[in-house]
Amino acid sequence: GKILNVMKLDFRNKKQLERFRQNAEIEDIIKALGVGIGDQCDIDKCRYGKVIFAADADIDGRAICMLLLGVFYKLFRPLIAAGRVYQCVSPLYEIHYKEDGKFKSQYAIDNPQRDAILKELKKKKITKYKIDYCKGLGECNADVFHDCVLNPKNRRLIRITMKDAERANDILNLAIGEGSADERKKWMLEHNQVIDDLNLY
Numbered sequence: 001g002k003i004l005n006v007m008k009l010d011f012r013n014k015k016q017l018e019r020f021r022q023n024a025e026i027e028d029i030i031k032a033l034g035v036g037i038g039d040q041c042d043i044d045k046c047r048y049g050k051v052i053f054a055a056d057a058d059i060d061g062r063a064i065c066m067l068l069l070g071v072f073y074k075l076f077r078p079l080i081a082a083g084r085v086y087q088c089v090s091p092l093y094e095i096h097y098k099e100d101g102k103f104k105s106q107y108a109i110d111n112p113q114r115d116a117i118l119k120e121l122k123k124k125k126i127t128k129y130k131i132d133y134c135k136g137l138g139e140c141n142a143d144v145f146h147d148c149v150l151n152p153k154n155r156r157l158i159r160i161t162m163k164d165a166e167r168a169n170d171i172l173n174l175a176i177g178e179g180s181a182d183e184r185k186k187w188m189l190e191h192n193q194v195i196d197d198l199n200l201y
Helices: 014-021 024-033 059-075 077-081 111-123 142-150 162-176 181-190 192-197
Strands: 051-053 085-088 093-099 102-108 129-133 157-159
Touching: 014 024, 024 059, 051 059, 059 077, 059 162, 077 162, 093 111, 102 111, 102 142, 111 129
Parallel strands: 051 085
Antiparallel strands: 085 157, 093 102, 093 129
């Protein structure tokens, strides 16, 4: 299911807090971490050394990461402040080829990285290769998911800082929080090139 937008959550409002905690995804995260929420968040009780957001590399995946970031900023802020929250950079492409008689694979997070890998293959005089578009982490084979998300040697993680979270908080408030329609319109007009690049329409 889809995680809720917690930007309007007021901890003083018990009915509102109860409604948010009825969301299965949020309650599962609370139980899994074991740290408590809000002012009660105690990171010494955390069951994990790292928390990693792993979502698809498309627009929907970015939206999910933003919502998760909102949840962690609102409910588990000390984990972000302690540098224990990360985002996994999911690949867009998987490139298969044969080198020295062995089958190999490399992952590219975007078109420039894909092109750089192909350029290296050309230098090695490797002309036969196959490029697979990664439709999403949920559709990956287990070995690909392991390489991209679980294997510390291969995966690419971005540590989320409080500055990142505060910036995301501002954007979330503008987009799906208390921001006014006029403010949203002004932001879209100022960032129309970004919106075009994201292919939202």
